[in-house]
Amino acid sequence: MDPIQAEHREMRPSGNRELIERLRRGEAEAQRELYVSQKDAVFSAIYRLVQNTSDAADLTHDAFISAFERIGQLEDPAALYGWLRKLATRRALEGIRLIDRRRGLLNRRHSGPTFARPCSLDGVELEAAISRLPEKLRIIFLLHAVEGYQHSEIADELGITPVASRARLGRARKKLIEALRLNQEHG
Amino acid sequence: MSEDHRPENQSEKRLDQMIGSLPVYRAPERDISEIGSATYVANRRVGLQRLIPRSSKHRWATVLGSAALWLFITLVGVGDKVPTVRLPGKLSIADLDAALIDPTTTRAGVEDPLLWIGAGLCADEISPEVEGAYLCVLDPESALAEAGVTAGAVLTGFNLKTVRTEDELLAHISDLRPGESVQVEVAVEDVMITVQVVAEMRTLNGYPFGFEWSPALLTHTNTPRPGEINPSEIFRTATQEEYDGDEVVGDRMPAGLEGVAVIAEVAAGRWESMRLLRHFPNPFVPGGLKLGDLVLTYNHEPTPTIVALLEAIGSTYGYETVEVKVQRGPTQVLLSIPLS
Numbered sequence: 001m002d003p004i005q006a007e008h009r010e011m012r013p014s015g016n017r018e019l020i021e022r023l024r025r026g027e028a029e030a031q032r033e034l035y036v037s038q039k040d041a042v043f044s045a046i047y048r049l050v051q052n053t054s055d056a057a058d059l060t061h062d063a064f065i066s067a068f069e070r071i072g073q074l075e076d077p078a079a080l081y082g083w084l085r086k087l088a089t090r091r092a093l094e095g096i097r098l099i100d101r102r103r104g105l106l107n108r109r110h111s112g113p114t115f116a117r118p119c120s121l122d123g124v125e126l127e128a129a130i131s132r133l134p135e136k137l138r139i140i141f142l143l144h145a146v147e148g149y150q151h152s153e154i155a156d157e158l159g160i161t162p163v164a165s166r167a168r169l170g171r172a173r174k175k176l177i178e179a180l181r182l183n184q185e186h187g
Numbered sequence: 188m189s190e191d192h193r194p195e196n197q198s199e200k201r202l203d204q205m206i207g208s209l210p211v212y213r214a215p216e217r218d219i220s221e222i223g224s225a226t227y228v229a230n231r232r233v234g235l236q237r238l239i240p241r242s243s244k245h246r247w248a249t250v251l252g253s254a255a256l257w258l259f260i261t262l263v264g265v266g267d268k269v270p271t272v273r274l275p276g277k278l279s280i281a282d283l284d285a286a287l288i289d290p291t292t293t294r295a296g297v298e299d300p301l302l303w304i305g306a307g308l309c310a311d312e313i314s315p316e317v318e319g320a321y322l323c324v325l326d327p328e329s330a331l332a333e334a335g336v337t338a339g340a341v342l343t344g345f346n347l348k349t350v351r352t353e354d355e356l357l358a359h360i361s362d363l364r365p366g367e368s369v370q371v372e373v374a375v376e377d378v379m380i381t382v383q384v385v386a387e388m389r390t391l392n393g394y395p396f397g398f399e400w401s402p403a404l405l406t407h408t409n410t411p412r413p414g415e416i417n418p419s420e421i422f423r424t425a426t427q428e429e430y431d432g433d434e435v436v437g438d439r440m441p442a443g444l445e446g447v448a449v450i451a452e453v454a455a456g457r458w459e460s461m462r463l464l465r466h467f468p469n470p471f472v473p474g475g476l477k478l479g480d481l482v483l484t485y486n487h488e489p490t491p492t493i494v495a496l497l498e499a500i501g502s503t504y505g506y507e508t509v510e511v512k513v514q515r516g517p518t519q520v521l522l523s524i525p526l527s
Contacts, residue, residue: 043214057215123208145206173202180205182198 049092063088137172344372474524
């Protein structure tokens with residue numbers, strides 16, 4: 001289970017309904033509350049997809065604004081954080097398309113953001129290995145393994161077939177296992 | 188389940204376990220004072236939030252300027268295109284020679300130097316006549332720019348390897364070691380020029396130590412700068428003999444110093460990740476560690492062996508500062524080393 005997802009579960013208070021009501025009324029304080037509690041989780045999810053701190057920061061901001069504007073569409077209060085995460089993922093995918101268009105003009109700089117809290121060596125190594133995956137494989141791996149998307153959902157988001165999604169996921173996992181030398185670890 | 192598949196299944200399980208330990212990053216600080224306010228949402232809706240100074244008297248000028256820019260982009264239609272940059276090369280051999288004489292190109296305070304070469308390549312603009320890629324963007328502080336190369340030149344080779352795309356260039360750069368000298372070949376107006384650059388390792392500002400995996404920056408120079416210490420002379424890459432599986436075995440432990448990790452054992456290139464063999468900028472040099480220092484404790488953990496030292500280092504991911512106690516000659520020194 002992704003630690004961020006786990007955190008969402010812990011942070012899902014019974015007061016979600018109240019928070020959502022306040023968000024629907026456009027209360028700035030409620031919006032700030034959601035932003036402060038979730039910005040790191042949303043930023044982390046977006047950063048993994050776009051692989052750029054500055055773009056991820058912008059998209060995080062956009063994701064929250066988009067959430068505030070669309071909060072009326074949220075039906076299940078218990079799904080608040082998952083809904084926000086999905087919205088963020090969608091913004092990140094849109095962002096990647098824009099970033100792709102300007103690729104070649106900008107110097108690519110792999111800059112890493114700071115950790116919100118200390119993390120393990122495993123997590124850091126996996127993160128680095130993920131960032132080295134080809135973009136198509138990386139996105140599908142993150143959507144499926146970290147964000148919990150089904151292959152049919154990935155297919156809809158990316159305009160590919162579920163079979164292609166499944167195949168790319170398999171390739172991504174294989175590459176990660178090779179990169180992390182996990183097969184040798186257990187060999 | 189056959190035995191043949193067992194390792195693979197275990198690998199899959201291990202991978203799934205690792206997913207659960209992915210780090211959570213801190214979102215960069217942003218001014219959220221206007222989030223949720225009518226002004227913010229209104230600004231956001233017209234897409235000008237980042238362009239409008241929040242409390243500046245020039246707000247209206249910025250709005251009008253932005254509107255004019257939007258109109259221009261819409262009418263001229265450059266918004267969705269990759270601009271074609273074909274600036275004429277301005278480099279002469281004499282200019283290049285002059286630039287090579289004074290290789291003082293260290294850029295202090297670089298904040299985002301990972302894989303920084305100061306050049307952007309237009310992969311779509313490969314010349315049919317020349318095998319290479321156009322330099323579309325050139326940072327004026329880059330080694331190439333300081334050697335006199337200008338945007339519009341064609342990058343044709345990197346250490347005798349052909350370069351056609353930015354990815355290819357970055358792949359070549361990622362093989363570099365600090366202190367390693369490389370040749371960058373550039374075609375300027377049909378003249379082939381070779382610029383000698385040296386890969387440098389620098390500590391990053393503002394990023395957590397341990398996550399960066401940039402190998403090097405490129406500095407244009409033919410000779411070591413006076414007084415500058417080459418990082419590769421302080422730290423060295425672990426040799427194959429030092430590997431025992433995934434662990435480094437200290438083979439340089441001097442007689443009589445058993446139980447103390449010698450700083451020369453901490454390899455610059457590979458000291459952090461034995462599995463991925465990545466490079467990490469090393470914060471210890473600016474932090475005050477010196478060649479020959481004996482590391483007694485790392486963040487209060489005794490470091491009797493290199494493995495213990497590496498484990499101690501690994502347990503401080505995300506820390507901003509660590510304390511390292513070293514034996515330097517007859518005295519013990521406690522260093523407080525910033526990691527980010």
